[in-house]
Amino acid sequence: DTGVSQDPRHKITKRGQNVTFRCDPISEHNRLYWYRQTLGQGPEFLTYFQNEAQLEKSRLLSDRFSAERPKGSFSTLEIQRTEQGDSAMYLCASSDPRGRETQYFGPGTRLLVL
């Protein structure tokens, strides 16, 4: 069990570019979550997958954001036409419903849009 991993850890991009982040959850966890965290705030829920199905999406997830989990394992979060307001830490978490549904977080991807 290597924990939740995220790649890349840091990303600097210019406004208008597209970026994609990857999350690899803990292997036996079928639930996967994406969050966004800005300075001085707690993580804000973006979206939730159970296996490959995207079951919940936040109002925060504009149409420039898309997330996939094609085989129910790793997930990708893509942001199209990035804006400076997208600068944040993007966190991925996974959980196992057989347990106490506690979410285990990855280290995050820090995005800076110039």
Place this chain on the structure above:
Amino acid sequence: DQQVKQNSPSLSVQEGRISILNCDYTNSMFDYFLWYKKYPAEGPTFLISISSIKDKNEDGRFTVFLNKSAKHLSLHIVPSQPGDSAVYFCAARANTGNQFYFGTGTSLTVIP
């Protein structure tokens, strides 16, 4: 609409003393609560959780208390250690969904 609130942005405690971190919530449908600890440049790390059917859960130096009537929970750390210095987030989930709501965090500093 901040449904989970941590009104103290920071807290300083002497090593060996008790740290008490507080959290208030507004949604009566919340039935599961967690505390996370976060170091800089890392993701949040799970500490302890409590279900709404309990009013206390203890794990070593960490105890979480839940007061449903007041919609309030607290995390007690005793004795506090310098390694406990971090930002602590409380989080809650409603029984109607899978979305977790986080507070804004409390930065704890334990002074040696």
